[in-house]
Amino acid sequence: MSEHIITVAGVAVDTRHWIGGERVASTQTFEDVSPIDGSTIGDISRGTAMEAAAAVAAAKAAFPAWAATSRAERARILHAIADGVEKRIEELAIVETIDNGALLRSHRRGVMPRVAHNFRFFADWLLSLEHEDFETRGHTNHVSWDPAGPCVLITPWNAPLMLATWKVAPALAAGDTVMLKPAEWSPLTASLLADIAAEAGLPAGVLNVVQGYGSEIGDALTSHPDVRRISFTGSVPTAKRIAESAAANLTPLSLELGGKSPLLVFADADLDLAVDLAVQQYDNAGQVCLAGTRLLVEEAVVEEFTRRFVEKASALKQGDPRDEATDIGPNIHPRQLEKIDGFVQRAVAAGARAVIGGHRGDGQYYAPTLLTGVAQDSEIVQEEVFGPVLTLQTFTDEEEAVLLANGTRFGLAATVFTGNRERAERITARLVAGTVWVNCFFVRDLQAPFGGSRLSGVGREGGTWSFDFYCDVKNTVTAPSGWRNHG
Template sequence: MSEKTTVAGVAVDTRHWIGGERVASAGTFTDVSPIDGTVLAEVARGTAAEAGAAVAAATAAFPAWAATPRAERARLLHAIADGVEKRLDELANVETADNGALLRSHRRGVMPRVAHNFRFFADWLLQLEHEDFETRGHSNHVSWDPAGPCVLITPWNAPLMLATWKVAPALAAGNTVVLKPAEWSPLTASLLADIAAEAGLPAGVLNVVQGYGSEIGDALTSHPGVRRISFTGSVPTARRIAASAAAALTPLSLELGGKSPLLVFADADLDLAVDLAVEQYDNAGQVCLAATRILVEEPVAEEFTRRLTEKASRLRQGDPRDEATDIGPNIHPRQLEKIDGFVRRAVASGARVVFGGAPNTRLGGLFYLPTLLTGVAQDSEIVQEEVFGPVLTLQTFRTEDEAVRLANDTRFGLAATLATGDPARTERVTARLVAGTVWVNCFFVRDLRAPFGGSRHSGVGREGGTWSFDFYCDLKNTVTAPKGWLSHG
């Protein structure tokens, strides 16, 4: 196979990165752009052999990296961030071609956030500490010890940002990493390997392997030498990973799907509430945090729906490389078929299409129209299951209790968004919502100091700030007797 491909004018190596070297596989898989169906690359298709080699490289590199002083680890993470910023436009162009998200978003928000991920955890590492405390004159000292090789499995909807959200704290903690990107969008992970090597990261500290979960993922997650597994993706895949990791009792962090609500009360600023609703079409609806279930208090439901319909009609769908585009394509034909299947079944069950409801036939390809459905039952598939596309449902409620009941009535609990002008109501409702993150009169405000994760089937564990180090480290408490004190047991 060809060792490199050129995407948007950028040379991308399509081989694995293992132990500081490029490694080919006997087979490849085809990576296709969702924008126009162009074949971008034939990518190395890893197997259990490459999984084993990557874990071996990470294992060999671990002792030296774990012993590297915090200040030097932080310096190298900052150097990686420098490299990301130097190649920001290249990374943005490649990722847009690979996963179809808006180029303007990649340039202005996503790729700067990639660099910030490294800088934040580098700086957090340097101030990570727990105040010593006493027990009957004995001192207690808490420390964060590097755990070992980590397997990080990342999704296709925000490939590099979500990968580095895991890579940065794992490396900062003194661990070595095997990163397995999604096969639908693997290219910027390969570029990250180049950037890390250029920054001086020692060989084997970061390894990148590509391929299908059934062929390389299982070999990684079941490997007894792996000490942490972090995964972002679907609930069914998480179940398989958890089962695979069970034999070695490998600790897991799982950030899974969502079916988040947007609660709009009659006292809300309706224009703000409509803006929040329209934001849920971002990235063609391929956002795990998206508030896809809109719950509106009855007195304002008709006016809210009118304003939402009018504003959504102004969204521009098209080529994500165009600065004027608001919504790009969905990632893959299978994803488009899944989205359309959800909508068709909902309509067949009695749902009413307010707008959208079908693929965009004018554009063809993988473009699905922004969609709003009403007349949906609470126990229906479209309300209970994650669509992961530009499809929202709208239901009404009469009381605060009913709003909370509907909001919590799914198996998920990733996020919730609340639109209200009443501070007392805010306090009451947010206290009762089952969600890892609740936004009030805002959406998608993320601070790396805050805990992030989901409740119920939306995940296991929390990451961010010290919570990330708690996961990626073995916490140790050292208890020391006072000087001159002798214990006889």
């Protein structure tokens, strides 16, 4: 076996880049460590500006042929990739669990099947993508979606393959070529995706996977003049740096960034439902951008809500994510754990009270935490923690509820629990958020627009919105007469 192949739970993973249909090694590597126990998984090729340039060149060379490939053929290949994912769900699930610490049961039952669905959905949407022609003073307007060119896709570590394919699938369907840069803390399933895509018949250079640090290979990719689209999911500071790099070339950006989402519970809500879904905000050890981390509860029911919440949250089992009985796994990295604990300890020092949790566990585990006694302008309320930490505040009426809910710099999502339809309509109309759930949570349809407001992002993707971003949308206007050849 090659020195560049590592074995993860019996699955062979190539640690090199995938550029132009070939495996390419770097002279330097970085260590990939499992958050489960801190063990070293392997040494991964560490890309630089040289690998970035090679990937862009490969994507640029492959673009004309892929862009000219028929919609039907592109869709066929995307379905073949989905077939390959479905054949390897178990392998992808265990590798990603070891690499990023998320629950194996979730990877098996939800996340990896969603990866395959991402490819199937955008393949099918491509075949139905159209805009009805319309007339202007007798002239015909025809709207079309032309492939834009090479795309840089930079993806996060909290749901590595699912969030990567949420970008890769529409970009490939649109006829673009791709340079995928996975997060350095969870790079392994992106490498497996390259294998699956090649086996499915995706032409060389259409998908390239490059690994490394954002400050090294990431900056080189986002500042390259031959890149025509950049899509990024991650933190606000990194997004600002990417935007600066893209500005010199006016490269269009799609940015899905942090969240500090409110979860509002009115006195007339189904409290059992509200509590159940509030506890679900600890999913993936709190490493979910959409999580409703700010619980806003009407004063009349806060005591009962808190009692039920504590009872249910205290029953959660934290431990090895490979265990089917585990509810909460580890946080991704020691640096992230330090960040989480820093937020909590500063909040407690400022007067907050930890109703549950408020401390580290063993290794890279952080106890599910609920903080009360927090001020609206406090750091813990205003800044994204990205860990299993929720805050609880109260309100007395709708006006105060909306004021608190909208009272941060973010606007990714919001969740509202109420038994009154008219109230739900009033509240949701005033919330600043890209997605609002009413009496439910995390119901996602790929045809819906997805993105954030304020510091939570720029742009929308999903359904036709994805093709609007990954394509150059063209309008062709044709006069009703003047044809010399009527054949």
